[in-house]
Amino acid sequence: MTGGRSHLVWWLLVGATLLFLFAPVAVVLLFSFNAASTTSLPFAGFSLRWYERAFGDHQFVVALLNSVKVAIVVAIFTAVVGTSAAFALSRRRSRWLDLFSSFVTAPLILPTLFLGIALLSFYTQIGLRPWLGTAMIGHALVTLPFVVLIVNARLMRLDRSIEEAARDLGATPFQSFRLIVLPLVAPALLGAILIVVAWSFDELVITFFTSGGDATLPVRIWGMLRRGIDPSVNAMASIILLTTIACTLLAGRFISGREIAR
Amino acid sequence: MGTGTGRVTRDDPAGEAAIAVEGVCKRFGTTTALDGVSLRVEPGTFVSLLGPSGCGKTTLLRIIGGFEHADAGSISIHGVRVDRLPPNRRPVNTVFQRYALFPHKSIFENIAFPLALQRVPRAEQRARVAEMLDLVRLPGIEARSPAQLSGGQAQRVALARALIGRPRVLLLDEPLAALDLKLRKAMQLELRRIQEELGTSFLYVTHDQEEALTMSDWIVLMSEGRIAQQGTPAEVYERPANVFASGFIGEANLLPGIVAATDGTTARVRLADGGAEVTAPANGVRSDQPVVVSVRPERLRIGRAGSANGAENRIPGRLTRRVFLGNIRREFVAIGPDLVLVAQRGVDAEPIPNGEPVEVSWQAANTILLPDEGASHGG
Ligand SMILES: Nc1ncnc2c1ncn2[C@@H]1O[C@H](COP(=O)(O)OP(=O)(O)OP(=O)(O)O)[C@@H](O)[C@H]1O
Ligand SMILES: [Mg+2]
Numbered sequence: 001m002t003g004g005r006s007h008l009v010w011w012l013l014v015g016a017t018l019l020f021l022f023a024p025v026a027v028v029l030l031f032s033f034n035a036a037s038t039t040s041l042p043f044a045g046f047s048l049r050w051y052e053r054a055f056g057d058h059q060f061v062v063a064l065l066n067s068v069k070v071a072i073v074v075a076i077f078t079a080v081v082g083t084s085a086a087f088a089l090s091r092r093r094s095r096w097l098d099l100f101s102s103f104v105t106a107p108l109i110l111p112t113l114f115l116g117i118a119l120l121s122f123y124t125q126i127g128l129r130p131w132l133g134t135a136m137i138g139h140a141l142v143t144l145p146f147v148v149l150i151v152n153a154r155l156m157r158l159d160r161s162i163e164e165a166a167r168d169l170g171a172t173p174f175q176s177f178r179l180i181v182l183p184l185v186a187p188a189l190l191g192a193i194l195i196v197v198a199w200s201f202d203e204l205v206i207t208f209f210t211s212g213g214d215a216t217l218p219v220r221i222w223g224m225l226r227r228g229i230d231p232s233v234n235a236m237a238s239i240i241l242l243t244t245i246a247c248t249l250l251a252g253r254f255i256s257g258r259e260i261a262r
Numbered sequence: 263m264g265t266g267t268g269r270v271t272r273d274d275p276a277g278e279a280a281i282a283v284e285g286v287c288k289r290f291g292t293t294t295a296l297d298g299v300s301l302r303v304e305p306g307t308f309v310s311l312l313g314p315s316g317c318g319k320t321t322l323l324r325i326i327g328g329f330e331h332a333d334a335g336s337i338s339i340h341g342v343r344v345d346r347l348p349p350n351r352r353p354v355n356t357v358f359q360r361y362a363l364f365p366h367k368s369i370f371e372n373i374a375f376p377l378a379l380q381r382v383p384r385a386e387q388r389a390r391v392a393e394m395l396d397l398v399r400l401p402g403i404e405a406r407s408p409a410q411l412s413g414g415q416a417q418r419v420a421l422a423r424a425l426i427g428r429p430r431v432l433l434l435d436e437p438l439a440a441l442d443l444k445l446r447k448a449m450q451l452e453l454r455r456i457q458e459e460l461g462t463s464f465l466y467v468t469h470d471q472e473e474a475l476t477m478s479d480w481i482v483l484m485s486e487g488r489i490a491q492q493g494t495p496a497e498v499y500e501r502p503a504n505v506f507a508s509g510f511i512g513e514a515n516l517l518p519g520i521v522a523a524t525d526g527t528t529a530r531v532r533l534a535d536g537g538a539e540v541t542a543p544a545n546g547v548r549s550d551q552p553v554v555v556s557v558r559p560e561r562l563r564i565g566r567a568g569s570a571n572g573a574e575n576r577i578p579g580r581l582t583r584r585v586f587l588g589n590i591r592r593e594f595v596a597i598g599p600d601l602v603l604v605a606q607r608g609v610d611a612e613p614i615p616n617g618e619p620v621e622v623s624w625q626a627a628n629t630i631l632l633p634d635e636g637a638s639h640g641g
Pocket of ligand 1: 294319
């Protein structure tokens, strides 16, 4: 029947797409556990030697720690600043704030290559030496809009009278924020922060331009690849992959499950 | 007015209002929400703020609660000017229309919220929450979450939460509007019982005139940002001060006409439609003044033409329609080309077939003459 045939074609298409999307991912993951010292078939047995080798490499460990530092600092900064900005945006309507909101979302649509170059030349102009801190600024610049937009969307759907009730019952503005508003936006905020961490952890372009000599994990991998492929690169890439997937899945639970349902 | 007694008045100097609103004005851009509103809520009374949608009731309540600032005028609560105080420092609490319970807190935490802010000991919190839940007749639901409550229960919890801090004045913004009719009637009685039990002054916003009539000691009727009339329920019902009050509170036949003659105590009015003449207490009208004659449906008698009953006003008409309302019957009588009177009769009254010529009659004393504010522009 034609119905059965088109069904089959459809499944083939889906299968092929999935294969092309995920085969490279699977290959990297698989070879990160391969005992052989080449990244080619046949698979020579399960082994953790490439992970041992990676963690034995001092530069890798430094890069991993740098990545973690950047992710933590950027997460804390965007959480505090992003939540404050979102709160200000949702509470007061003014032309000044509307202008601010279009500015705050601008980095979302700018190409990272452009941002990387622009930031680097800006730092050079004002005499700031690129190091891990300047890379953090770059990351915060791009990820702040995520946090502002997600938290703002949550705040907009929060019934204003809930906050007014808190004030009415004796809460100061700060108490009403801390005891009522913050717990209600916390899931959305946590989701946003996880997306920020996922993004920051595998960001290459902006970091490459703005981190100076302080390599993060993606920058370190990029450097190693230029010198030829060593299977321990697969192990490093897999670490990034798993971190990003874990953060994104968790974020999805917080944002779609609890956030959209309410 | 009402019963200014109870614990609320104890430490008040005589004559001090629970709420005194003086000349409050508020504009939002080009709309004037409040235009010089003044009113007093006497301690321990139940005052209704009544008016159609958009007349400024919520705005006035929000100004008293501290969520909005008046452009002009002042608010005093028990003799203290509160205009510059934030909501958390005003001695009033509010029950919001949509309950506004904290969704992430249990019922206990919701009700105990004001006590927790004041660091009241946990044991006392528990005792007072239990006391409040008894008051609103929902004992034992402390552990539930707001999502597990019905609308009526949520409203009672919101009430308990607003009352636990023992405010001297409670503001309520259409707290029953979201409930079905039966539950609303039950909650009306509950609210009144709680108000009397605690002696708290209630300022209650509603657009339901029946609710205002049944619950209040005092009614403040608003229209387009101004106070149209205030008084006891009986006063505003029986002596409406203007056409708006007459039409909004209860039902009324409103018949435009011109004063044909007046001797200062009674006046004769020629109806604009149909030309019939009506006698009524003069109520300060002048000759040739355009007026509106107001008669309540329950004051009208309907009988066959010529039947004598001692009523001064008699107008011939034709019965056009009859609506059965259970305990009463509503009958429509055409007395002019475009003029239909609504009358109310008991179900036992002698039935008259549709289209039959009848006579509508009523006593002059039950007729109210009101100045016709729209006449100068209306034509
Ligand atoms: N924040 C606001 N911004 C602009 N206009 C407002 C605002 N709040 C109220 N208004 C306007 O002020 C007027 C009075 O509004 P208000 O909410 O006080 O009416 P209300 O009597 O409570 O009506 P309802 O019975 O429908 O609740 C309306 O015309 C309304 O559109
Ligand atoms: Mg309102």
